[in-house]
Amino acid sequence: MTEARRRQFKVGRVVSNKMQKTVVVAVDYLKPHPLYRKIIRRTSKFHAHDEQQCRIGDIVRIGETRPLSKTKRWEVVEIIKRNEEA
Structure with a gap:
């Protein structure tokens, strides 16, 4: 039996x-260049299940979940900051 991942x-x-x-x-993250070791900003995009009606520009926390579709493996846990525009 395998251990449950956090x-x-x-x-x-x-x-x-x-x-x-x-x-x-x-999601933005920083990663060093493999040869030159300069810190580079990278971005990854995740499809997340949303029951909370998020708007473009909102800052959200997403959490891992079971596969919900071909590309969705994350869900919106909370909206940290709402976008004031729109």
Whole structure:
């Protein structure tokens, strides 16, 4: 029997909410260049299940969950900061 993995959480910005109950969250992280060791900013996009009606520009916390579709493996846990525009 395998041990249960601890649930991962990430904080990112909502960049798309065009789908029904799904948002795309961009998560920025810093990584050193493999040869030159300069710190580079990288962005990963995650599809997340959204029951909380997020808007573009919101800062959200997403958590790992079971596969919900072909691309959705994350869900919006909380909205940290609402986007004031729109």
